[in-house]
Amino acid sequence: MSSENTKLYFYPVWLRIWHAVNAIGIILLIITGFSLQSGIDSTFINFKLAVNIHNIAGITVAINYLLFFIGNFVTQNIKFYLIKPMGFIKRPMKQAYYYAFGMFRGMKAPYPLSEKRKFNPLQKYAYVGIMYVVVPIVIISGFALLFPEIIIEKVYTLSGVFLTAITHSAAGFFISIFLLIHLYVASIGKSPLENFKSIITGWHNIH
């Protein structure tokens, strides 16, 4: 057990490029998406501009998602996303307890990061949920809204476009909630900027 810093090369170049493009894209999508959804037409961001930015950023993020998806399989990065059935509930609960109480009482992280473990259980669940469920939903529904003629006209009494739009904005909303938590959790550490530096340089400090 060493108390001094160990540097691990956590984030390979392809992953950092993916993350950077994704970050900029998602932020643009959230801002324009919020503006479109709430019907704000200010001089700051007019409707037509918001639509154009949203479309371009959406397509970019969708293509970029393919890089993430394929990259995870080609490299070994996928192993960090595999959830073990053992301790399916117990493990993330332990981590949640640490975040809520333990962390402030000097408790040691129950699942310290290592070369083998890039994410703690809670992180892993959140990432799997976002990257393999919510993001695909937002991409598919976004693609449908980009070509509305492919959408089923009616599902019982509901309009297909209406359903797709609600799904798209709900998924978009959860992504923005995820982003908030993601940024917050990233700022927890020795110094608030440490993790942000890591995702740029690729090197992660293990304390």
Place this chain on the structure above:
Amino acid sequence: MNKRLIFLIFLLYISSLDLKAQSVYDDAKNHVCLKCHSSQIISFHNEVIGKEQKKLMNPYYIIDTTGIKNGVHQNFDCTDCHSFEYSTYPHLANLKLEPMASCLDCHGGDPSYATYQFERIDEEFKKSVHFKVSGEDFTCGKCHSQHTYRPTARNSDNVMEIVEYSNSLCLSCHNDMNKYEMVAGHENPKLVQVHEWLPNQELHFKHVRCIECHTEVADSLMVSHNILSKDLAVRKCAECHNSDSRLKASLYKYTNLQNRSDGSVKSILSNESYVIGTQQFPLLKTLSIIIFFLTIAIMKKS
């Protein structure tokens, strides 16, 4: 015996009532006008050559009997508006030259039609590009067929039906080379080309009425009748895609539609259209605000 007689009389009375409720257009084949004007081929006795003869009916003079039965004038017989002399065939040549009654001839100044505001409609129409270009020749009937007209915007609770019906009025000329040229004196512009700038053109054409962008919205009128010239039409997306959308003063102002758009689950389930920027459901909005602040609160606490 007496009781039976009374019952028989009663039955006869009921059946006669039923006959009264039927439209004069129900039995088109035996109707003096519709036996010819509801079919593509007419047969008649040609007295000049003394022979039975068949001819094709002018397609513009074929009457849609289903449409007429569902229209506002369903209780009128043909000769209530057209000259009685049309009952004979061949029709007299002069009959065609007689002026036809306009809407205001019957509906104008009549307090029983006050809710329909025919005079105001006429006033608005006189400001429109249709009147400016064609003057009095542009009668109400150019858009509103007296035969088949239905007040869809007033009665229907289905957005798509209102849109389709309203647009069919415009398209009956704007998508018909001959009819358009007869009124305008020049060829009709190709609608798909003219609207090329409009994103998701097909979706717009199906879900909003032409008049949404091509009229000046008049709050006090059910349907705005001041059709604007092309250069004055709405081109700015945010006029509709905005929380203060002009659609709220046009297509979505009808109480028959609003009954189901109070933001409740029921209204969400019966909604048939979606406009980015205008559709905000209080339920989902509240839910998202709660989730947002809950997240912030949890983060702040930890």
